Amino acid sequence: MEQGEPTLPRKPLETITVAGLTKATIDTLVLLRNKEVNFLGSTALVGMKAAFPEEFSNAQLRNSGNLDLFKALIWLGVELNDAVDILPKARTSKKQNVVEDIFRSWKNVLRITQSVASSPDKEQLITDYQREILFCEKWIREQPHPLNFDDVIKYREVMNAISLVHNATALLGNTSLNGRLETITKDQLSWVRLQEKYRWLTAGLPKTDTERKLCALYNIVMGVQIIDDWYDIKDDQHLGLITFVTEVSALKPDPKTLKVIATTEADNYFRQAQRYGTSLPAWRGMGYFFQLMKESQRKFPGLMGGKRERLLNYGQQLLK
Numbered sequence: 147m148e149q150g151e152p153t154l155p156r157k158p159l160e161t162i163t164v165a166g167l168t169k170a171t172i173d174t175l176v177l178l179r180n181k182e183v184n185f186l187g188s189t190a191l192v193g194m195k196a197a198f199p200e201e202f203s204n205a206q207l208r209n210s211g212n213l214d215l216f217k218a219l220i221w222l223g224v225e226l227n228d229a230v231d232i233l234p235k236a237r238t239s240k241k242q243n244v245v246e247d248i249f250r251s252w253k254n255v256l257r258i259t260q261s262v263a264s265s266p267d268k269e270q271l272i273t274d275y276q277r278e279i280l281f282c283e284k285w286i287r288e289q290p291h292p293l294n295f296d297d298v299i300k301y302r303e304v305m306n307a308i309s310l311v312h313n314a315t316a317l318l319g320n321t322s323l324n325g326r327l328e329t330i331t332k333d334q335l336s337w338v339r340l341q342e343k344y345r346w347l348t349a350g351l352p353k354t355d356t357e358r359k360l361c362a363l364y365n366i367v368m369g370v371q372i373i374d375d376w377y378d379i380k381d382d383q384h385l386g387l388i389t390f391v392t393e394v395s396a397l398k399p400d401p402k403t404l405k406v407i408a409t410t411e412a413d414n415y416f417r418q419a420q421r422y423g424t425s426l427p428a429w430r431g432m433g434y435f436f437q438l439m440k441e442s443q444r445k446f447p448g449l450m451g452g453k454r455e456r457l458l459n460y461g462q463q464l465l466k
Contacts, residue, residue, distance in 0.1 A: 161359055161423035162196045162366075164431060170195035173204050182213065187220040189439070193366065194317055196428075197359040202317065215268060216316040218259035219275065223309055225252045226276065230283040235385045267320045274329050275312040278340060279305065285337050286388050298393050300341065300348075306367050307344035314360055322356055350418065358422050365419035366429060370436045372412035376405065377440040 170192045177183040183191055195202045207213045229252050236244040256276070263269040286293075286301045315323060326346065330339050345351065350365075352358040375382065375391035382392050391408050399407065416429040 160425045160428075162193075162362055162419075162428050163425045164427045166196045166199060167192065167428055167431065170199070177204060177207075177213075182208070183217055184221065187217045190220055190313060191216070193363050193432075194314065197363055197423075198318070198356075207317075210317075210319075211264070212317050212319065214262045215259075215264075216313060218255070218262050219272065219313055219316045222255050222259045222272070222276065223279070223313075225255045226279050228252075230280070231385055231387055268316075270329060271312055271315055271320070271327075274327075275308065277332065277335065278308045278330070281335050281337075282308070282340065292396070293388065293393055295390075295393060298388060298390055301388070302371055302390060303348045303368060304340055304344055306371055307347045307364060308340075310360060310364050310367055311344065311347065314363075318356070326357075350422065352422070362419045362422035362424045365415045365422065366424060366432055369412040369415035369419065369429070369433060372408050372415065373433065373436055374440065376408040377437075377444070379404075 173195060174183065174188050174192050177191070178185065178188050191202075225248075229248050232248055233245060236248070256272075259272055260269065263272055282301060282305050286297070289297055311323065311326065315327065320327060326343075328343055330343065341348075346353070346357065347361060347364050350361050352361050372390060375389040378389075379391050379395060382389050383395070390411065391404070394407055395404055412433065416424075416433060419429050420426055
């Protein structure tokens with residue numbers, strides 16, 4: 147811990163509970179049914195509603211005007227993820243139609259996201275989000291191989307920290323994380339600066355109750371990320387992507403051992419979430435729920451998957 151940096155004690159204030167998650171899920175389903183939120187944003191919104199029940203009732207979300215920006219930012223994140231995941235393989239496979247479709251979709255969503263930014267602060271939030279995500283993706287691809295496991299983990303941690311902080315700010319407003327939303331200009335952007343910016347989250351150094359709740363959500367997101375990497379290992383290897391699980395698999399462990407390693411790593415993050423206020427049944431339930439969602443994506447890619455799932459499952463010839 148840095149000297150002179152006050153932080154909240156890690157006491158088990160069970161903010162995120164099974165009861166809270168249940169209510170958050172029911173409330174979000176109402177928004178989903180009314181088409182006030184899309185499927186992609188609904189899973190992230192459940193976590194935010196469970197952590198901040200007083201701030202994010204459905205009525206409050208409707209009145210605040212922040213829900214549209216949140217939905218658009220989630221959608222932009224998915225398009226960015228699809229672009230960095232699919233474009234390299236699509237180019238080497240000479241699938242120009244796929245390349246053009248990805249760029250067209252990305253630019254369209256960026257325009258929509260910018261159109262709902264009602265203030266300069268929100269416009270800056272969108273700019274910072276996209277700039278930082280793209281920089282991280284470029285940085286990890288430029289690292290010499292074989293990759294250091296610590297670099298892979300730090301890359302995943304910073305990527306998820308960027309997404310969580312920007313999505314949370316879209317809902318909570320820019321004043322919620324005063325001092326944490328430093329804009330790093332393009333000429334000043336570096337891997338060291340990004341790690342420093344999000345260290346309070348990745349290292350778990352909250353100064354306020356809002357930050358403590360985000361530390362809980364961050365560790366849940368990281369646990370879920372490991373589960374996601376394990377489920378997607380074949381697709382990620384096919385696309386040449388860098389994840390914790392693909393790097394471990396390069397050591398050629400047997401499938402059972404690989405699953406144990408991934409599960410153990412995910413549980414480590416989930417247990418950290420418990421230290422910041424997530425009940426044990428809640429984080430276990432979220433882990434099981436996400437596994438169910440991944441199974442559903444694999445079985446019904448057209449209904450529950452994104453662009454990547456549809457391309458790989460509907461016709462792998464598109465990305466061979």
